[in-house]
Amino acid sequence: MPRILHDLACLDDRRLSPYCWRSKWALAHKGLEFEARPQGFTAIPRLYDGAHRTVPILDDDGHVVADSWAIADYLDARYPESPRLFEGPAERALCRFTEAWLFGALVPLLMPMLALDIHDHARHEDRAYFRESREQRLGRSLEAAAAGREHRLDDVRAALNPLRLTVQGQPFLTGERAGYADYIAAGLMQWVASVTTLPLLERDDPVVAWLERVRDLHGGLGRTSPMYAIAV
């Protein structure tokens, strides 16, 4: 039985999910082959008798693990002989902080700007579900949330300062070699790049150079899905 990672897919087989990106890079980091099987938003509840509401879901030869953190822990425990995702508990805990930074400082800015783009790239059968659930969260229409978004570019760029300052001093968040913190942060940028019809960054931004380095890893895994240019 093959190793399958169920992966969120939009139109043109765009792979949107930041959580799935980190799990795909985690599998590659450990040298494990896998099939990233595309699933639409509304197809997920039909997998495994509806046991999981979100992807990624890893099916490792019949052993099913859902949730990106559970998958990372499973991979380090099941394949201890492969390169570890976490050198120890402190690195794992600081990856939680990296995630909290993204979801505390960046996603609240980005979600209103990108929700309409995500809708427009979702599979046709997923669009009604996506619009309804996201407009409820945003408290307004997707169109209203995106209005004037070009005036919020400075805020987005400023919010990326911590990442920018870090990768000016070292190639990756985890130093000379990329690690799970990079996969978390780059996963979010892949989410952005999958759908954004408005380039958010400047071409010479060190964040862009870092993202290109992460995309190059593991045989260019980060380039195996259609992406927009994230920078002008």
Next chain:
Amino acid sequence: MPRILHDLACLDDRRLSPYCWRSKWALAHKGLEFEARPQGFTAIPRLYDGAHRTVPILDDDGHVVADSWAIADYLDARYPESPRLFEGPAERALCRFTEAWLFGALVPLLMPMLALDIHDHARHEDRAYFRESREQRLGRSLEAAAAGREHRLDDVRAALNPLRLTVQGQPFLTGERAGYADYIAAGLMQWVASVTTLPLLERDDPVVAWLERVRDLHGGLGRTSPMYAIAV
């Protein structure tokens, strides 16, 4: 010869420097006794023939190391049998990210709000130097920078979201046990608490509970200097 950490001191022996706090906690983390010797801003260039412009400076039985990162690396190299500050290169690199988050997202908000308070707590002989150098950096008077600062509290609290989200899920940034990332972040909060005449946080903020946990460590080292209440 004793082990001395030259430490920035203000009026009432307030220990202000976020960089010195992290080095003091680093020494305590490794179980090393030391004297935190107070120095005013303008006294630093008179130490060691003016070899260093900033503190912390560690004088370890005549071996002198300046800069908090160099001190941390020195301590792990010189005292490998004591608890390590970094479990490996990834933790160290992610501490750089923690620092970049603080100095990229929080300090630019806090510095204008607190520079006048710092001035007012500096030793009398340090005030002219402090005012001139900081007004040059801020591009305005200390008083103008602080004006209306109470209207910027929401921005400060929002900027702390990544730390807040993290310590809601785990006791410390580095997980179950405090680590150098906690010392970096708590050092900045000690800098704030040393001088702020305006409480910045709400009493029930998880950031406050986390700071209290860090202050409790190593025999309550974080309470060995006068502090204002950081929360109302």
